[in-house]
Amino acid sequence: MRTGRVGKFTLGLGFVIISIILIRVWLVPTLEKILVSTPEIQQNEIEEKTVPNFTAINDIPTKKQVFFDYMAPAVNHQNALILKERNFLKVILANLNNQQELTEAELFKLKQLTNKYNYSVKKFDESTLAPLLIRVDTVPAKMVLIQAANETGWGSSRFAKEGNNYFGQWCFSKGCGLVPLSRKAGLNHEVASFDTPEDSIAAYMLNLNTNSAYRLLRSIRADIRSQEKEPTAEELVFGLIHYSERKDAYIDELLEMLRQNKAYLAGL
Numbered sequence: 001m002r003t004g005r006v007g008k009f010t011l012g013l014g015f016v017i018i019s020i021i022l023i024r025v026w027l028v029p030t031l032e033k034i035l036v037s038t039p040e041i042q043q044n045e046i047e048e049k050t051v052p053n054f055t056a057i058n059d060i061p062t063k064k065q066v067f068f069d070y071m072a073p074a075v076n077h078q079n080a081l082i083l084k085e086r087n088f089l090k091v092i093l094a095n096l097n098n099q100q101e102l103t104e105a106e107l108f109k110l111k112q113l114t115n116k117y118n119y120s121v122k123k124f125d126e127s128t129l130a131p132l133l134i135r136v137d138t139v140p141a142k143m144v145l146i147q148a149a150n151e152t153g154w155g156s157s158r159f160a161k162e163g164n165n166y167f168g169q170w171c172f173s174k175g176c177g178l179v180p181l182s183r184k185a186g187l188n189h190e191v192a193s194f195d196t197p198e199d200s201i202a203a204y205m206l207n208l209n210t211n212s213a214y215r216l217l218r219s220i221r222a223d224i225r226s227q228e229k230e231p232t233a234e235e236l237v238f239g240l241i242h243y244s245e246r247k248d249a250y251i252d253e254l255l256e257m258l259r260q261n262k263a264y265l266a267g268l
Contacts, residue, residue, distance in 0.1 A: 051164075051197060054155030067154050068264050071145055071166075074198035078205055079138040085113060086136045089129065096126045118210045134222045135209045141268045143233035144201065146257045147240070163193035167204040213242040233258055 052070055057063040092106060102110070102124065110124055117135045121128045151168045152160040159165040163178050171192040178191045194200040208214045217239020224231045237254050244250035258265070 052155070055161070063154050064149075064261065064264055067149060068145055068261075068268075070155075071148060071197065071201075072141065072268060074201050075141045075144045078198065078201050079141065082136065082138050082205065082209075086133065086138070089113065089133060089136055092124075093126060093129055093133075096124075096129070116206070134218050137209065137218070137221055137225070139205050139208055140231060140233040140236055142258060142265045143237055143254075144204070145265065145268070146233065146254055146261065147243075148201075149261075150254060150257060159191045160197075163191060164197050164200050165191055165194060166197055166200045167207075169200070169203055169207065208239075214239055216241065 049070070052066050054063055054067060057066060088109065092102065092110065095102070095106075107124065110129075113119075113136065114121055114132065117132065119132050119135060121132075148166040149155075151157070152166050155161075155166070159168065159178055165178075169192045170189045172189055174190075176190050176192060178193060180189075180191055192200075192203070194203065208217060217236055220239050221231045221236055224235060234255065237251055237258070240254070241247055241251060246253075
């Protein structure tokens with residue numbers, strides 16, 4: 001009896017050992033393949049792509065195509081991140097409407113979101129969080145790309161080449177960026193520097209979504225959303241009236257660029 005039990009135990013132990021070996025041989029390499037192909041790694045490949053030398057491209061149609069091809073993935077990536085935040089906020093609002101208590105993780109994420117979008121709120125409920133949807137929203141890729149082209153001369157400006165700044169964003173602490181050659185005496189602003197062009201895109205979108213100067217843009221977008229429509233570049237561009245001292249002339253120029261480059265932007 002004892003010998004039989006030991007034999008069964010030994011046989012069972014051997015089966016377990018063989019199973020573990022098989023799992024290590026088959027499953028571990030499979031998991032490694034899955035991890036290697038994760039979206040995060042693919043995103044890093046986009047961020048590390050060498051910035052083309054736009055200045056060296058003399059053929060205008062080629063320069064435009066290269067510019068849009070390079071910038072579009074980063075613009076779409078940033079919009080995807082914003083859309084993820086927006087969808088999270090919608091879920092929270094739905095849960096609050098159903099009288100569900102928020103989890104610690106949800107509260108933590110909400111605090112991060114309100115801080116990021118410079119939105120002060122004393123407590124989290126439907127009435128305080130619903131207006132945040134006006135800020136946490138995407139920006140039409142066509143408008144982003146056209147404005148970047150306008151602000152940098154199709155990626156050829158000093159600020160784009162030396163500081164990865166594609167939207168002329170300013171900063172106000174010494175050494176935060178590049179000093180404009182035409183800066184008047186007594187002024188202390190610099191043109192911000194970024195590690196990558198995508199960082200510039202992210203800062204630009206956050207600026208549009210938080211700065212009081214672009215309240216009109218957010219209002220136009222929210223109004224279009226209320227009609228269950230997708231805001232277009234041609235509609236939202238009017239919200240950039242305070243982006244340049246040129247005001248209406250700046251808007252007209254962007255609209256004309258949208259019209260002239262329609263063929264290049266068709267797939268966006």
